Amino acid sequence: MRLDVKVIKNHINIKGSQVMTAFEFIGRIFGGGKGIGAVVSLTAVSVPIAGAVVHDELKKSEQKEKDSLYQKAILKQNAEIRGLKKQADICNERQEHYQKVIDTVLFNGKESVPNEQV
DSSP states (O other): OOOOHHHHHHHHHHHHHHHHHHHHHHHHHTTSOHHHHHHHHHHHHHHHHHHHHHHHHHHHHHHHHHHHHHHHHHHHHHHHHHHHHHHHHHHHHHHHHHHHHHHHHHHHHHHHHHHHHO
């Protein structure tokens, strides 16, 4: 299948003239000509695109901030857990020591009672 160059050029000319007519119409609405119509048309297309790009960048920035705060919270929580474990270990050591002291005192007290009776 061979494309006819004349048909293609004719189609482009028709579409091009329709676009220029549309630009001229839009330009007249805004008090100008084809140039103003082209600027207004391109602005109408580019502003939403730019808005979408800015919106995406803001979402990425917000997500980075959330991730940063989350990481800081995790670090703080881990530090608090380590501190609590350290305190628990100290308390356990103290409890074991006190238990040994109590056992020693009670054991020595029980031993001394039979010796005194003999």
